[in-house]
Structure formats: C-alpha cells, structure tokens
Amino acid sequence: MKPRHKKLALLGVVLSASGIAVALVLNAFQSNMVFFYTPTQVAAKEAPSNRTFRVGGLVKEGTVQRQGLNVHFVVTDTAQAIPVTYTGVLPDLFQEGKGVVAQGQLDNGVFVAREVLAKHDENYMPPEAADAIERARKGQSRLEASVVAPGAAATAGAGKQP
Amino acid sequence: MIAELGHFALWLAVGVALVLGVVPLVGAQRGRSDWMRMARPATRVLLALILLAFACLIVSFVRNDFSVLNVASHSNSALPLMYRIAASWGSHEGSLMLWLLMQAGWAWAVAVFSRNLPLPMLARTLAVMGLLTLSFLLFVLLTSNPFDRLFPVPVDGRDLNPQLQDPGMIFHPPMLYMGYVGFSVAFAFAVAALIGGNLDAQWARWMRPWTTVAWAFLTFGIALGSWWAYYELGWGGWWFWDAVENASFMPWLVGTALIHSLAVSEKRGSFKSWTVLLAIMAYSLSLLGTFLVRSGVITSVHSFASDPARGQFILIMLAITVGAALSLFAWRAPSVGLGARFEMLSRETMLLANNVLLVVATAAVMLGTLYPLILDALGLGKISVGAPYFDAVFVPIMAVLVFFMGVGPLSRWKSDTMPALSRRLRWAAGVTVISALLSAWMGGKLTFMSVVGLMMAFWIAASVAADLWERIKPLKGMAGMQAPWWQRLRQLPRAGVGMMLAHLGVALFCFGVTMVGTYDIEKDVAMSPGDSTTVSGYTFTYLSAKPVQGPNYEAIRGHLSVVRDGKPVTELYPEKRVYRVQRNPMTEAAIYTRVRGDLYVQMGEVIKGETWLVRIWVKPFVSWIWFGCLVMGLGGILAITDRRYRAKAGVSVSEGAAALAGAAPVR
Numbered sequence: 001m002k003p004r005h006k007k008l009a010l011l012g013v014v015l016s017a018s019g020i021a022v023a024l025v026l027n028a029f030q031s032n033m034v035f036f037y038t039p040t041q042v043a044a045k046e047a048p049s050n051r052t053f054r055v056g057g058l059v060k061e062g063t064v065q066r067q068g069l070n071v072h073f074v075v076t077d078t079a080q081a082i083p084v085t086y087t088g089v090l091p092d093l094f095q096e097g098k099g100v101v102a103q104g105q106l107d108n109g110v111f112v113a114r115e116v117l118a119k120h121d122e123n124y125m126p127p128e129a130a131d132a133i134e135r136a137r138k139g140q141s142r143l144e145a146s147v148v149a150p151g152a153a154a155t156a157g158a159g160k161q162p
Numbered sequence: 163m164i165a166e167l168g169h170f171a172l173w174l175a176v177g178v179a180l181v182l183g184v185v186p187l188v189g190a191q192r193g194r195s196d197w198m199r200m201a202r203p204a205t206r207v208l209l210a211l212i213l214l215a216f217a218c219l220i221v222s223f224v225r226n227d228f229s230v231l232n233v234a235s236h237s238n239s240a241l242p243l244m245y246r247i248a249a250s251w252g253s254h255e256g257s258l259m260l261w262l263l264m265q266a267g268w269a270w271a272v273a274v275f276s277r278n279l280p281l282p283m284l285a286r287t288l289a290v291m292g293l294l295t296l297s298f299l300l301f302v303l304l305t306s307n308p309f310d311r312l313f314p315v316p317v318d319g320r321d322l323n324p325q326l327q328d329p330g331m332i333f334h335p336p337m338l339y340m341g342y343v344g345f346s347v348a349f350a351f352a353v354a355a356l357i358g359g360n361l362d363a364q365w366a367r368w369m370r371p372w373t374t375v376a377w378a379f380l381t382f383g384i385a386l387g388s389w390w391a392y393y394e395l396g397w398g399g400w401w402f403w404d405a406v407e408n409a410s411f412m413p414w415l416v417g418t419a420l421i422h423s424l425a426v427s428e429k430r431g432s433f434k435s436w437t438v439l440l441a442i443m444a445y446s447l448s449l450l451g452t453f454l455v456r457s458g459v460i461t462s463v464h465s466f467a468s469d470p471a472r473g474q475f476i477l478i479m480l481a482i483t484v485g486a487a488l489s490l491f492a493w494r495a496p497s498v499g500l501g502a503r504f505e506m507l508s509r510e511t512m513l514l515a516n517n518v519l520l521v522v523a524t525a526a527v528m529l530g531t532l533y534p535l536i537l538d539a540l541g542l543g544k545i546s547v548g549a550p551y552f553d554a555v556f557v558p559i560m561a562v563l564v565f566f567m568g569v570g571p572l573s574r575w576k577s578d579t580m581p582a583l584s585r586r587l588r589w590a591a592g593v594t595v596i597s598a599l600l601s602a603w604m605g606g607k608l609t610f611m612s613v614v615g616l617m618m619a620f621w622i623a624a625s626v627a628a629d630l631w632e633r634i635k636p637l638k639g640m641a642g643m644q645a646p647w648w649q650r651l652r653q654l655p656r657a658g659v660g661m662m663l664a665h666l667g668v669a670l671f672c673f674g675v676t677m678v679g680t681y682d683i684e685k686d687v688a689m690s691p692g693d694s695t696t697v698s699g700y701t702f703t704y705l706s707a708k709p710v711q712g713p714n715y716e717a718i719r720g721h722l723s724v725v726r727d728g729k730p731v732t733e734l735y736p737e738k739r740v741y742r743v744q745r746n747p748m749t750e751a752a753i754y755t756r757v758r759g760d761l762y763v764q765m766g767e768v769i770k771g772e773t774w775l776v777r778i779w780v781k782p783f784v785s786w787i788w789f790g791c792l793v794m795g796l797g798g799i800l801a802i803t804d805r806r807y808r809a810k811a812g813v814s815v816s817e818g819a820a821a822l823a824g825a826a827p828v829r
Binding site: 006009010014017018021022024025028029031032033034035036054066068069087088089090092093103128131 | 396505506518525526533543544546548558559686687747749764766767769777
C-alpha cells in the first residue's frame with residue numbers, strides 16, 4: 001500500500017469505529033431515558049404502563065404504612081395522588097410531608113417503586129418533586145393541569161421548600 | 163477584624179493577579195526580560211495573600227466567630243475541631259477559597275520547579291495562571307464572599323451538614339481540587355506555547371510531569387469520593403453515575419487521554435495540536451464540572467443554596483476562558499506541523515485508539531449528564547438518564563480500550579509487524595483466557611459479563627507481565643544487555659515502571675468491579691434481638707440496639723455478631739444518628755473490610771418495639787476498586803520521578819532520543 005492509501009485506511013478505520021460507537025451510545029441513550037411524570041399526569045393516564053418512569057411530589061401525611069419489608073405510601077402533588085409500594089429500606093430523609101421521587105413502573109394503578117430518592121438535606125427537595133407541586137399549583141390556578149410548560153417552574157421551584 | 167483582614171487580602175490579591183496576568187505576558191511579546199522576570203515574585207506574593215485569606219477563614223471557623231455568615235451557616239460550637247477546620251471548605255464560598263488556594267499553589271509550584279524553563283515560556287505560563295486566578299478571585303469577591311458579616315450575631319451556628327462530618331471531608335475536597343486545578347497548569351502550558359509558537363518535544367516534556375501529577379491527584383480525589391459515598395451515604399454502591407460524579411469523571415477521562423497523547427508528543431513529536439486541544443479540554447471540563455456543581459443546576463450532597471448570579475458568572479467565565487483558548491488554538495494550531503510519520507501498526511496508532519476511545523467515552527458521559535439539564539432548561543420536560551445507560555455504553559468502550567491497553571505498551575514506536583507483536587503477546591493472551599474461565603468457573607456463576615470483566619483484568623495484568631519480561635529478559639550478543647535480570651529491573655526507567663504500575667491498578671480495579679457486580683448480595687431483613695440470618699455463608703445475629711451519645715448527635719447503636727462455619731468473624735456496630743442542630747437522621751453503616759470482601763450492615767428503621775429493619779450486604783473484593791485507583795495514582799507519581807524530567811536546561815533532541823532509547827528498550 002502506498003502511504004496515502006494507508007492514511008486513508010487508518011482514517012476509515014477511525015471513522016467507522018467512531019460511527020459504531022456513536023450508534024451504540026445513541027441506542028443505549030434512547031432505550032434508557034427515564035421520563036418524569038407528576039401524579040396529575042399519571043391520574044390523567046399520560047404515563048406509560050410498561051416502561052420505567054419517575055414520579056415525584058410530597059409523601060402524603062398519614063399514608064406511610066409498613067408491613068415487614070414492604071412499605072406503602074401516597075405521593076401527591078397537592079392536586080392528585082398516586083399510591084406507591086416499595087420493598088426494603090427507605091432513605092434516611094424519607095418523611096411524611098416531605099419531597100420524594102420514586103422510580104419504577106405502574107401496576108394496576110399502583111406505582112411499584114424500585115428506587116426511592118429523598119432530598120439530600122433539610123433545605124432542599126428533589127427538583128422533580130418541587131416541580132410537580134409547582135405545576136399542580138399553577139394548573140389549579142389556571143384549571144389546565146397538564147398543559148403547563150414545566151421548565152420555568154423547575155428553576156423557580158428548585159430552591160427552598162415551601 | 164480577622165474576616166476583614168481576609169477580605170482585604172483577597173482584594174490585594176486581585177491587584178497582584180492583574181499584574182501577574184498582564185505584565186509578564188506583554189513583556190514576553192516585547193522581549194522585555196525585566197517585565198518577564200516579574201512573574202516569579204508576583205506569583206509568590208499572590209500565594210502569600212491567598213494563604214493569608216484562607217488562614218483568616220480557618221481562624222474564623224476555629225474561633226466560632228458566628229458574626230461571619232459563612233461560619234454561622236456551616237459550623238457550630240459543638241462541632242469537633244477537625245470538622246470546624248474542614249467546614250471552612252464545606253460551603254460554596256469556602257470551596258471556592260480552596261480552589262483559589264490550589265490555583266495559587268500550583269502557580270507557585272510552577273515558579274519554583276521550572277528553573278530550566280526559558281524565561282518567555284515561564285512568563286507566559288505564569289501569566290495565564292494569573293489570569294485564571296484573577297477570574298476566580300473576582301468570582302469569589304463579587305458573588306460568593308466568604309467573609310460576609312451577619313447581623314445580629316446568632317448565639318450558635320447552624321452546623322455542618324451531618325453527611326459531611328466525616329474524615330472524608332478533610333481529604334476528598336482538597337485532593338479533588340488539586341486534580342481539577344492541576345489541569346490548569348497543562349492548560350497554561352498549552353496556551354503559553356500557542357502564543358509563543360514553540361510547540362516541540364521539549365515543551366511536551368515540560369508539560370508531562372505536571373499533567374501526570376494533576377491526573378494522579380484527580381484519581382485519588384475521585385476514588386476517595388467514591389469510597390466516602392460507599393461507606394457514608396449508605397447506598398452501598400461505589401459509583402452511581404450521578405451528575406456530580408460525572409462532572410469529575412469527564413476531566414479525568416480527558417486527562418487520561420492527555421497523558422497518553424503527551425507521550426506521543428514528547429517521544430515522537432506527533433499529535434501536538436491534538437495534545438494542546440486535550441489540555442484545553444481537560445481544564446474546560448474542570449470548569450464545566452464546577453459550573454454544574456456550584457450553580458445549583460443539579461441537586462446533590464455537593465450543591466449549596468443556589469444563586470442564579472453565581473451560575474451566570476461561572477458560565478461567562480467558562481465561555482471567556484474556553485472561547486479565548488479555542489480561538490487562539492484555531493489561529494495558531496495550523497502552523498504547528500505534523501511531526502514524525504508512523505505506520506498503521508505502531509504504538510502511535512495504539513495511543514491514537516486510546517485517545518479516540520477516551521474522547522468518545524467522555525462524549526457519552528457528557529450526553530448523559532447534560533442532555534437532561536438542557537432539556538429541562540429549555541422546558542421540554544424532565545428526564546433522567548441512569549446507570550443502565552452508562553453501563554451499556556461504558557462496558558463495550560472500556561473493553562476495547564483495555565484490549566489496546568494490553569497491546570499498546572508492547573508495540574514499537576513508528577512501525578511494528580503483526581507476527582512480532584503476536585509473539586510478544588501470545589502468552590498473555592493464553593493466560594488471560596484460561597484464568598478468566600477458571601476463576602469464573604470456580605466462582606460458580608458464569609455470566610457473559612463477568613467473564614468479559616475478568617478477562618479484562620487478567621489481560622491487563624498478563625500484558626504488563628509480558629511487557630516487564632520484554633524489558634528485563636536476557637539478550638544475547640548485545641553490549642550492556644547481559645546484566646542479570648534483577649539488575650536490569652533496578653535500571654528500568656521509572657516512567658516505564660510507573661506506567662506498568664498504573665496499568666496494573668486498572669487491572670485491580672476491573673477485577674474488583676467485576677467481582678462486586680457479579681457476586682454482590684443484598685438482603686433486607688426485619689430482626690428482633692436474638693434473630694439470625696445467613697447471607698452467603700455468614701450468619702448475622704442481631705443482639706441489641708442501645709442509645710449512645712456523640713459530641714453533637716444522639717444515636718441508636720445496633721450490635722450484630724457475625725459467625726462463619728462456627729467461627730466468630732467480627733462484631734458490627736451500625737448506628738442510626740440524629741444530629742442535634744439540624745435534626746436529620748443519619749445512617750452510619752458498620753463495615754468489616756478484608757482483602758476478599760466487605761461485610762456491610764446498616765440499621766434501616768424501627769418496625770415496632772425492638773424490631774429493626776436491617777440491611778446486610780456481602781460485597782466480595784469491593785475494596786480492590788479503590789486500591790486499584792490508589793495504585794493507578796501511585797504509578798503516575800512514580801512516573802514523574804523519572805530522571806529525564808530532572809534534566810538540565812537545554813537538553814538537545816538527540817539527548818532526548820537517548821533517554822527515549824533507555825525508556826523503550828531496543829527490540
């Protein structure tokens with residue numbers, strides 16, 4: 001091979017390898033994105049039924065029930081609520097009336113959580129949870145629960161707990 | 163008064179940084195050696211002023227001066243002394259002070275340890291570091307003053323976040339920042355060389371030890387953070403692909419690419435533009451990490467009360483720094499030249515593959531980290547990208563990278579042949595396959611991923627052994643090569659040994675990750691006093707839970723005893739703490755660590771009366787993960803003690819070539 005051909009071959013190898021890598025990355029990205037839904041959206045049946053997603057809001061007061069390893073509670077965005085079940089140890093900062101985000105799947109109207117995330121310290125709540133409540137609050141005032149753009153609320157609501 | 167003194171010192175430092183950033187730079191352009199010579203003393207004064215300010219901050223914390231807002235919000239009179247000191251970098255403002263201290267410290271180190279650097283190069287490098295310090299000084303003073311007063315003065319402080327009250331707080335942030343900020347040296351060298359137009363092998367040799375040492379510190383810092391999260395946050399894992407972790411991992415990946423491309427730039431004069439670009443990218447990603455963590459766009463243990471002005475300031479700073487550096491690059495890089503040619507099969511190609519793969523990996527992490535943030539910022543919905551994505555992307559990329567990691571060190575510079583290369587590696591390949599299958603079979607749980615992981619670990623270890631053998635095996639008929647192997651071993655250049663050690667660290671790391679990923683067992687179980695449960699051969703008996711008092715917390719301390727095959731193994735005392743000031747519950751896991759794995763026990767919550775939900779983990783070989791990182795970093799440190807970096811000024815290229823011949827034995 002002439003040096004020029006070798007250089008072209010090398011370039012080809014590098015480019016095709018990068019191409020494969022990019023395809024791999026995008027494919028993995030597509031199939032592993034986890035979307036976030038508010039209890040209001042779940043109640044409106046907008047959430048997928050056979051795909052993992054996240055739901056967030058406040059743990060409704062007086063709803064946490066533990067039966068051995070299993071725990072049941074209700075997550076609310078103050079407008080709508082969704083029952084959640086989880087098996088195992090909850091995070092330290094999981095408390096009634098405080099923010100929470102759960103990741104899992106819907107099963108006959110009950111959200112079966114595989115992961116429960118609480119806020120990291122007393123001052124903050126998970127931005128998703130703050131966002132859900134903010135959206136529900138705006139939705140109630142405008143009577144159009146699910147159409148509100150979430151972005152602005154997220155930045156505004158990510159700060160301190162109400 | 164002490165707080166005001168610190169504040170004043172910071173403003174004086176602004177003046178000095180401005181002088182340092184401008185005068186030597188202009189002097190270097192105009193050839194005024196008196197202006198250029200100002201760089202060293204200015205750097206010394208800058209460090210002294212920032213040290214003074216930092217000392218003032220620490221004194222405020224130690225003396226419980228709650229009239230300082232920062233102290234009142236992040237400390238408490240009941241906080242033990244060492245955590246009061248660590249609390250000085252436990253806040254947003256304090257962490258920036260730590261950054262400043264590191265920045266000035268690195269500049270000082272360059273001024274002291276670069277005696278043989280030509281004056282214009284030194285002047286430009288220090289000036290660039292002065293400008294970087296200046297931008298951070300302004301950031302601190304304009305948006306995040308750590309010396310702000312609070313009136314009326316509170317009786318006591320709000321205490322440090324309980325999760326941060328741990329020895330990890332004393333070591334993890336300084337180590338990590340040493341690494342982050344250390345890449346500013348590589349950045350400054352790259353920018354200085356672009357301005358001066360002297361990108362040559364000599365320049366790569368100056369830059370190399372600095373980059374390697376920064377990389378080693380970043381490795382230590384990330385590993386410490388991972389270990390700390392493992393034992394303190396109680397999630398039981400060692401890496402979560404959390405946005406904050408990714409923020410530190412991206413500069414590490416690019417930094418790793420940089421130290422490898424620097425090898426080519428130094429030894430063969432190739433890849434120079436690429437090296438410069440990587441140096442700019444490594445520091446830019448450090449800045450991006452700071453932006454992500456400090457601006458409050460992501461919530462985690464690392465984020466503090468967020469203020470949009472701070473995020474904007476860092477974003478502007480990032481834009482100016484990266485924009486200026488890249489414009490300079492676009493303007494000057496085309497004149498750099500290509501360097502020595504190389505064949506398709508050569509060490510250069512292997513290192514090119516290393517660089518491509520590491521940059522692709524960085525891009526993949528960046529996509530997973532930034533895409534949800536961008537989507538959110540644009541109001542297009544909230545998504546999260548979790549561990550499954552990163553695992554799916556990372557394992558294949560790393561598997562290919564590890565393959566090249568075995569081949570690269572054993573291939574020759576410039577050109578190599580397939581038969582020769584396979585001859586050098588055949589034993590390593592055989593050992594890899596046999597030992598991976600054997601150990602997976604002995605482990606009893608033969609999954610595809612665990613075999614791949616073990617093969618990666620054994621492949622690296624075996625190829626390092628093959629490399630070592632190639633370097634010390636007796637050679638017939640060559641002068642100076644007949645020395646016995648132990649003498650040859652002692653004569654090996656430290657750079658080479660450091661590389662082998664670092665690669666061996668990757669092998670240990672891969673082994674630990676695979677073993678934990680394959681054989682890790684978790685069991686949540688409700689236990690009353692006297693109950694026992696068995697997890698992978700270990701019988702855990704829950705004996706009691708008693709209240710105990712700490713200096714600033716109250717706790718319930720559980721007591722479990724562990725027995726295996728009738729023999730007592732250990733007693734474990736996990737705690738559930740409530741800190742008095744912030745009233746947050748905190749789980750303090752009890753961990754029994756051995757070489758072959760950890761036993762990890764956590765108190766969950768009270769079910770009723772004395773019955774607790776207890777979480778038990780058996781984690782085989784988990785500590786190998788961090789030990790592997792330690793070995794990687796130590797390999798880097800060993801490499802920079804190599805003789806050729808201590809060479810006197812004006813080492814010619816031929817002498818460099820001689821050193822090169824010593825580093826890579828003639829085969």
